[in-house]
Amino acid sequence: xxRLEALTREASELALxxxxxxxxxxxxxxxxxICNACRYCEGFCAVFPAMTRRLxxxxxxxxxxxxxxxxxxxxxxxxxxAPPHEFAVNVPKAMxxxxxxxxxxxxxxxxxGALYKRNGLTLSLATAAGLALFLLLAVMRQGSLIHxxxxxxxxxxxxxxxxxxxxxxxxxxxxxxxxIGVARFWRDVTPGMASSDASLSAAVEATDxxxxxxxxxGGHGEGCNNADDAFTLWRKRxxxxxxxxxxxxxASTSVATLYHYLLKLDAPYALTSLPxxxxxxxxxxxxxxxxxxxxxxxxxxxxxxxxxxKPMDRGFIALLFLISLTGLALxxxxxxxxxxxxxxVHLGVVLALFLTLPYGKFAHGFYRGAALLKFAIEKxxxxxxxxxxx
Amino acid sequence: MIxxxxxxxxxxxxxxxxxxxxxxASVLLLEAAPREWRGGNSPHTRNxxxxxxxxxxxxxxxxxxxxxxxxxxxxxGGLTNEKLARMAIRASATCRDWMRQHGVxxxxxxxxxxxxxxxxxxxxxxxxxLMNAYYRSAEKLGVQVRYNAPVDAIELDDGxxxxxxxxxxxxxxxxxxxxxxxxxxxxxxxREAWGMNxxxxxxxxxxxxxxTRFNMGVLLKFMIEAGADPVGDPGQSHCVxxxxxxPLYDGGICTxxxxxxxxxxxxxxxxxFYDEGEDFWPKRYAIWGRLVAGQxxxxxxxxxxxxxxxxxxxxxxxxxxxxxxxxxxxxxxxNEDAFVNTVEAFNAACRVGxxxxxxLDDCHTDGLTPAKTHWALPLDTPPYYGYTLRPGITxxxxxxxxxxxxxxxxxxVPSANLFVAGEMMAGNVLGKGYTAGxxxxxxxxxxxxxxxxxxxxxxxxxxxxxxxxx
Ligand SMILES: Cc1cc2nc3c(=O)[nH]c(=O)nc-3n(C[C@H](O)[C@H](O)[C@H](O)COP(=O)(O)OP(=O)(O)OC[C@H]3O[C@@H](n4cnc5c(N)ncnc54)[C@H](O)[C@@H]3O)c2cc1C
Ligand code: SF4
Ligand code: SF4
Numbered sequence: 001x002x003r004l005e006a007l008t009r010e011a012s013e014l015a016l017x018x019x020x021x022x023x024x025x026x027x028x029x030x031x032x033x034i035c036n037a038c039r040y041c042e043g044f045c046a047v048f049p050a051m052t053r054r055l056x057x058x059x060x061x062x063x064x065x066x067x068x069x070x071x072x073x074x075x076x077x078x079x080x081x082a083p084p085h086e087f088a089v090n091v092p093k094a095m096x097x098x099x100x101x102x103x104x105x106x107x108x109x110x111x112x113g114a115l116y117k118r119n120g121l122t123l124s125l126a127t128a129a130g131l132a133l134f135l136l137l138a139v140m141r142q143g144s145l146i147h148x149x150x151x152x153x154x155x156x157x158x159x160x161x162x163x164x165x166x167x168x169x170x171x172x173x174x175x176x177x178x179x180i181g182v183a184r185f186w187r188d189v190t191p192g193m194a195s196s197d198a199s200l201s202a203a204v205e206a207t208d209x210x211x212x213x214x215x216x217x218g219g220h221g222e223g224c225n226n227a228d229d230a231f232t233l234w235r236k237r238x239x240x241x242x243x244x245x246x247x248x249x250x251a252s253t254s255v256a257t258l259y260h261y262l263l264k265l266d267a268p269y270a271l272t273s274l275p276x277x278x279x280x281x282x283x284x285x286x287x288x289x290x291x292x293x294x295x296x297x298x299x300x301x302x303x304x305x306x307x308x309x310k311p312m313d314r315g316f317i318a319l320l321f322l323i324s325l326t327g328l329a330l331x332x333x334x335x336x337x338x339x340x341x342x343x344x345v346h347l348g349v350v351l352a353l354f355l356t357l358p359y360g361k362f363a364h365g366f367y368r369g370a371a372l373l374k375f376a377i378e379k380x381x382x383x384x385x386x387x388x389x390x
Numbered sequence: 391m392i393x394x395x396x397x398x399x400x401x402x403x404x405x406x407x408x409x410x411x412x413x414x415a416s417v418l419l420l421e422a423a424p425r426e427w428r429g430g431n432s433p434h435t436r437n438x439x440x441x442x443x444x445x446x447x448x449x450x451x452x453x454x455x456x457x458x459x460x461x462x463x464x465x466x467g468g469l470t471n472e473k474l475a476r477m478a479i480r481a482s483a484t485c486r487d488w489m490r491q492h493g494v495x496x497x498x499x500x501x502x503x504x505x506x507x508x509x510x511x512x513x514x515x516x517x518x519x520l521m522n523a524y525y526r527s528a529e530k531l532g533v534q535v536r537y538n539a540p541v542d543a544i545e546l547d548d549g550x551x552x553x554x555x556x557x558x559x560x561x562x563x564x565x566x567x568x569x570x571x572x573x574x575x576x577x578x579x580x581r582e583a584w585g586m587n588x589x590x591x592x593x594x595x596x597x598x599x600x601x602t603r604f605n606m607g608v609l610l611k612f613m614i615e616a617g618a619d620p621v622g623d624p625g626q627s628h629c630v631x632x633x634x635x636x637p638l639y640d641g642g643i644c645t646x647x648x649x650x651x652x653x654x655x656x657x658x659x660x661x662x663f664y665d666e667g668e669d670f671w672p673k674r675y676a677i678w679g680r681l682v683a684g685q686x687x688x689x690x691x692x693x694x695x696x697x698x699x700x701x702x703x704x705x706x707x708x709x710x711x712x713x714x715x716x717x718x719x720x721x722x723x724x725n726e727d728a729f730v731n732t733v734e735a736f737n738a739a740c741r742v743g744x745x746x747x748x749x750l751d752d753c754h755t756d757g758l759t760p761a762k763t764h765w766a767l768p769l770d771t772p773p774y775y776g777y778t779l780r781p782g783i784t785x786x787x788x789x790x791x792x793x794x795x796x797x798x799x800x801x802x803v804p805s806a807n808l809f810v811a812g813e814m815m816a817g818n819v820l821g822k823g824y825t826a827g828x829x830x831x832x833x834x835x836x837x838x839x840x841x842x843x844x845x846x847x848x849x850x851x852x853x854x855x856x857x858x859x860x
Binding site: 041075077081085087222230 | 526644646
C-alpha cells in the first residue's frame with residue numbers, strides 16, 4: 001500500500017512538473033526544513049541566508065544549496081540537533097553527498113560521469129601511471145630514455161607540436177566538458193537573472209568570494225572546523241597555496257606558449273626567465289597546498305562530509321602533488337641524463353589530471369563558483385517572504 | 391584538595407568555572423550529561439539581552455538600563471529583586487568582551503529574522519557554539535571537566551560546603567558553585583507542581599520538554615530539604631505552545647509554531663478559547679503554552695489558510711493540509727460540524743480593514759467571544775492548514791535565594807563557601823514571565839560572580855590554612 005501511494009504521488013508530481021527527489025536529495029530537503037525553522041547558523045556562510053529565501057526545497061534548490069556549501073563543518077559542531085539527537089542533522093554530510101552526485105549527474109558526456117563516479121584515488125593514480133608508462137614506452141622506442149644530457153631541450157624527446165596538440169586537445173575537451181556540465185547545472189538552478197548592473201556587481205562579489213575563499217573563514221574570520229569544534233585557518237591557507245600554485249603553474253605554461261608562438265623564443269628557458277620563475281613558485285605552492293590538504297583530510301572529523309568521497313578527494317590532491325613534484329624534479333634535473341624519463345612521468349601525470357578534470361574533485365571549484373554567483377545575484381533580488389518572528 | 395567544585399555544565403557553570411580559574415583557583419567541573427549532551431539548556435539558546443547606551447558592536451541604537459529594568463518589571467509583574475536584577479542588567483553591558491576572550495562570537499545583525507538586534511546580541515551559531523567555545527577555553531586553562539557525573543547529594547556543615555557525592559564517590563572541595571539548572575525534565579515533580587485539574591487530568595503528563603533531559607532538579611530538591619532558602623513558585627515556568635510531534639526532550643527552538651496570530655486557535659472541541667490577535671509575537675509566544683495547558687487534553691490546533699503562507703517562520707513539521715474545511719477537520723481528528731461552525735462564525739464576524747501583520751492592525755472581529763482583536767481575516771482561501779500544539783516547558787523558576795555574592799542562604803544567613811548561579815537562582819530576578827535573552831543574562835552575570843566568590847572563598851581558606859600551619 002505505501003508503495004502504491006508513493007507511486008501515485010510520484011506520478012502526480014511528475015504530472016505537475018515536480019521532479020521527484022532521490023534519497024540523498026530528500027535528506028538535504030529534510031535537514032533544510034529543520035534549519036529553516038531554527039536558523040541559528042545564519043552567520044556562518046551563504047547557505048543559510050540563501051535558505052531563508054525559500055519555504056520549500058525542490059531538486060534545483062537542493063543542488064544549488066549543496067554546491068554553495070563549503071563543507072566547512074561549522075554548522076555541524078554548532079548544531080543542537082546533530083547526532084545523537086533524533087533529528088540527526090548533519091548539513092555538511094547531507095550536502096556533500098548530493099554535491100558529489102551533481103558532478104557525476106551533470107557530467108558531459110553522461111557516460112563519463114558514471115565512469116568516474118567511484119574509486120577516485122585508484123583511478124587517478126592508475127591513469128597517471130598508465131599514461132606515464134605509455135610515454136615511457138614511446139620514448140624507449142626511440143631509444144632515448146636514458147640519454148646524454150640534452151641541456152633541458154624537452155623537444156628533443158617530444159616534439160613541441162606533438163605535445164601542444166596532444167595537451168591542447170585533452171585540455172580543450174576537458175574544459176568544454178566541464179563548461180557544459182556547469183552550464184547544465186546553471187540552467188537548472190537559475191530561473192531568472194537580475195538586471196545587468198546587478199549582474200556585474202554580483203559577478204564581482206562572487207569572484208571576490210572565490211578568490212578570498214570567504215566562506216572557509218567560518219563567518220567570523222577564525223576559519224573552519226577540521227578535526228574538532230576548534231576553528232582553524234589552515235584549510236583556507238592550504239586551499240590558497242593549492243589554488244594560487246595551480247594558477248601560477250598555469251600562467252607559466254601560458255607564458256611559455258606565448259614565448260614560443262609570439263616571440264619565437266624556444267624552450268629551454270633560463271632559470272631567471274618568467275616561465276621558469278612562475279613555474280617554480282607555483283610548483284612550490286602546489287607542493288605545500290596539496291600536502292597540507294592531505295594532512296588535514298587525514299585528521300578530518302569523521303562526521304564531516306561524505307566519507308565515500310575521500311578517495312576522490314585524495315586522488316585529486318595526490319595528482320596535484322605529483323604534478324608539482326615531478327615538475328620541480330624535471331626542472332632540477334633537466335640538464336641530466338634522466339630528463340626524458342622525468343619529462344615522460346611529468347607529462348603523464350599532467351595528462352591524467354587534464355583527463356579527470358571534469359569528472360572529479362576539480363569540478364568543485366566551478367560548481368561552487370556558479371553557486372556563489374547565483375547567491376550574489378539572488379541577494380540583489382527582492383525577498384518575497386515577509387516572515388514575522390521573535 | 392580541589393579549590394572550587396562547579397556542579398553543572400551549562401552556561402552558568404562554565405562562566406563560574408572560567409572566572410574561578412582566572413582568579414587562580416583549581417577547578418573541577420562535574421557535568422551530569424555525557425559529553426555529546428553537555429551543556430543542559432544552554433546549547434538551545436541563541437541570544438543575550440544586553441543593556442547599552444549607544445550602538446555597540448552587534449547592537450544597534452540604545453537599550454538603557456531603565457528600559458531594560460522596566461521590561462523586566464513588566465513581564466515579572468513585580469516578582470523580582472530590583473537590586474539583583476539591576477546587577478544582571480549592568481553586567482550584560484560589559485560581559486561581551488570577556489565572552490569574546492573565551493572564543494564566543496556574536497553575529498552581526500543580518501537578516502529580517504534578527505530585528506531584535508536592538509535589545510539582544512545573537513551568538514553566531516547559537517548556544518552550542520557558545521558552549522563549545524567555553525569548554526575549549528576551560529580545558530585550555532586547565533579546568534578539569536568530568537562528564538557522566540550526576541551529583542546526588544551535598545555534604546554541609548552548618549551552612550558550610552564540605553563535599554559532594556556521586557553515588558558512593560565523595561569529592562571534597564574548599565568551595566562550590568551550584569549551577570545544575572531547573573527541574574523541568576523531572577516529570578514527577580512537574581506533575582506535582584501542576585497538580586490535577588477539575589476533569590481529573592494531570593496536565594503536566596502532556597507537556598513536552600524543550601530542553602535537556604538532565605535537569606532533574608535533584609540538587610534543587612536536596613538543598614531545599616537541607617534548609618536552603620528557596621525563591622519562586624514551582625508552578626511557574628516558561629511554557630510555550632509547540633508542535634505536538636516534537637520530541638519529548640531537546641526539541642529546542644525549531645518546534646515552535648509561529649502562525650497562531652494569523653489564523654484561529656481551537657481546542658479539542660473545535661472551539662476558540664483566546665484572542666489570537668491580542669499582541670505581538672514575544673508576548674504571545676510566552677502565553678500560549680499555559681493557555682493550551684488549560685484546555686482539555688492539553689492540546690490545541692492552530693488553523694490558517696493559504697493567505698498566511700510565507701508570512702510566518704516555516705514550521706519544522708508540515709501541517710495537515712486540505713482543500714476543504716471538513717476535510718481538514720477529519721485530518722485533525724476534530725468534529726467536522728463543530729469545526730465548520732466555529733470557522734464560519736469566525737469568518738462572519740471578521741471586520742477586515744487594512745491587514746498588516748507587522749503592526750497592530752485594524753482587522754478584528756465583531757460580536758464574537760473570545761474576540762480576535764487584530765489580524766482577523768476570514769479563513770476562506772484553500773488549501774487550509776492545521777498544526778497540533780502541546781505545551782512545551784522551557785525552564786522552571788523555582789530556585790535558591792541569593793545575595794549580591796550569589797551565596798546560598800540558610801535561614802537568611804549566607805553560606806561562606808557555597809554559591810549558586812543560573813537557572814537554580816534565576817527566580818530571584820525572574821519570579822514569573824519571560825523576556826528573550828534574560829536567562830543567559832542572569833546566568834552569565836551570576837555565574838561570573840559565583841565563580842569569583844568561590845575562588846576567593848577557597849583561596850582565602852588557603853591563606854587561613856597557611857597561617858594555621860605556620
Ligand atoms: C529551547 C530553549 C531556548 C532558549 N533560548 C534562550 C535564549 O535565546 N536566550 C536566553 O537568555 N535564554 C534562553 N533559554 C533559557 C536558557 O537556556 C537558560 O536560562 C540557561 O541555559 C540556563 O543556564 P544554566 O547554566 O543555569 O542551566 P543549563 O544550561 O540548563 O545547565 C544545567 C547543567 O546542569 C547539569 N546538571 C543537572 N543536574 C545535575 C547534577 N545533579 N549533577 C551535575 N550536573 C547536573 C546539566 O546536565 C546541565 O549541564 C532557552 C531555553 C530553551 C530550552
Ligand atoms: S545546522 Fe542545526 S543549529 Fe544550525 S541552523 Fe541547522 S538545525 Fe539549526
Ligand atoms: S558546512 Fe559550512 S559551508 Fe556548509 S552549510 Fe555548514 S556552515 Fe555552511
